Amino acid sequence: MTLAASFEIEYLQYLGPDGQPVAEFPDAFRDAAQLLPLFKQMLYVRTFDTKAIALQRTGKLGTYAACLGHEATHVGIGASMRPEDVFAPSYREYGAQFMRGVRPRDVLMYWGGDERGNDFAGPKHDYPWCVPISTQCLMASGAALAFKLRNEPRVAVACCGDGGSSKTDFYAGLNASGAFTSPLVLCVINNGWAISVPRGAQTGAKTLAQKGLAGGLYCLQVDGNDLIAVLEAMRRATERARSGQGGSVIEFMTYRLHDHTTADDARRYRGEQEVKDAWTREPHLRLRKYLTDQKLWDEEQEKAWIEECGKLIDVEINAYLECPVQPVEAMFDYLYGDMPEDVRAQREYAISLENRR
Numbered sequence: 568m569t570l571a572a573s574f575e576i577e578y579l580q581y582l583g584p585d586g587q588p589v590a591e592f593p594d595a596f597r598d599a600a601q602l603l604p605l606f607k608q609m610l611y612v613r614t615f616d617t618k619a620i621a622l623q624r625t626g627k628l629g630t631y632a633a634c635l636g637h638e639a640t641h642v643g644i645g646a647s648m649r650p651e652d653v654f655a656p657s658y659r660e661y662g663a664q665f666m667r668g669v670r671p672r673d674v675l676m677y678w679g680g681d682e683r684g685n686d687f688a689g690p691k692h693d694y695p696w697c698v699p700i701s702t703q704c705l706m707a708s709g710a711a712l713a714f715k716l717r718n719e720p721r722v723a724v725a726c727c728g729d730g731g732s733s734k735t736d737f738y739a740g741l742n743a744s745g746a747f748t749s750p751l752v753l754c755v756i757n758n759g760w761a762i763s764v765p766r767g768a769q770t771g772a773k774t775l776a777q778k779g780l781a782g783g784l785y786c787l788q789v790d791g792n793d794l795i796a797v798l799e800a801m802r803r804a805t806e807r808a809r810s811g812q813g814g815s816v817i818e819f820m821t822y823r824l825h826d827h828t829t830a831d832d833a834r835r836y837r838g839e840q841e842v843k844d845a846w847t848r849e850p851h852l853r854l855r856k857y858l859t860d861q862k863l864w865d866e867e868q869e870k871a872w873i874e875e876c877g878k879l880i881d882v883e884i885n886a887y888l889e890c891p892v893q894p895v896e897a898m899f900d901y902l903y904g905d906m907p908e909d910v911r912a913q914r915e916y917a918i919s920l921e922n923r924r
Contacts, residue, residue, distance in 0.1 A: 576774050580789075582790075582857055586860065593795070596795050596799065599858060602858065603858060603863050613635065620829060628675060628678050631678045632829075636758065637659065637756060638851065640754075640797055643798050644724065646666050647805055652805075655724070658698050663726070668688050676887055703725050705739060710723040712747050715748070728758065729760075744784060754819060757818050757819060758821050758822050763833075774818060782814075787816075791820050821850075898917075900914075
């Protein structure tokens with residue numbers, strides 16, 4: 568038999584679920600002190616997530632997509648990007664966006680139904696939250712091609728879920744990157760479930776990372792609960808992209824510890840034992856154990872930091888709650904450059920219902 572080609576998918580893991588190293592750390596991340604600020608950021612994100620869910624449960628926020636369990640993947644992606652890069656998120660990568668300057672109040676405004684949240688702080692060239700599945704992959708692929716044509720050392724990074732990797736938008740984006748050797752990094756955050764559809768029912772592919780092979784991209788599968796592995800995978804992918812070696816597909820293996828959104832009840836389709844097992848592999852436990860063993864962290868520090876996080880996030884929550892509501896005509900005023908007459912009539916009718924005119 569003659570082989571036309573053969574492929575392998577490398578799996579990256581450096582820190583096991585018990586907080587013990589399972590492989591020699593990459594040179595760039597051997598100094599444990601470098602990990603401490605990112606661990607603190609992970610705790611900040613989890614504190615925000617908890618408070619956002621509480622806001623939704625008390626009627627002060629609309630449907631909210633929690634990021635519980637994804638913190639290492641999200642923070643690691645954000646920490647690996649430069650300000651001039653472009654980020655195209657889905658709708659739960661808050662950890663990455665916070666690293667890029669987005670404020671918690673912006674996230675809360677968006678989920679509170681106020682589109683001004685999408686005019687978030689941080690790089691104005693980043694894309695807004697994207698609820699349509701995987702369309703952001705096409706946007707990032709287009710940005711990556713622009714960087715290639717302009718000879719700019721910038722990288723476009725997009726995130727989607729395991730279900731999103733089955734969409735044509737994902738395939739079209741990676742195929743374009745392979746054809747044009749453009750600086751695109753597609754991050755597939757495999758949390759095991761596309762809402763209620765398990766990973767095993769979504770595709771026959773042994774890994775989701777291998778989907779990039781068809782487009783000629785560099786592909787990796789990563790323990791997404793291991794911050795060091797996330798950072799190393801992103802380092803490889805972004806360095807390749809900046810040096811003109813083309814795009815990458817990285818599959819981050821993690822788990823959604825909360826419901827898909829606050830409108831979901833995962834107990835209807837997930838077993839209790841599955842979730843309990845996932846809690847033993849979650850990202851905070853292992854990194855906390857490692858940093859504690861390195862004498863860089865302890866229980867008192869964590870208690871004090873979480874308290875500080877709560878205060879910082881309360882400031883953001885109050886800013887969100889105190890933000891004046893937009894007038895009803897705002898939904899019309901920014902829809903068209905030249906407003907059609909039928910829309911203008913709807914605008915006037917909406918205003919009349921408020922008895923302001």
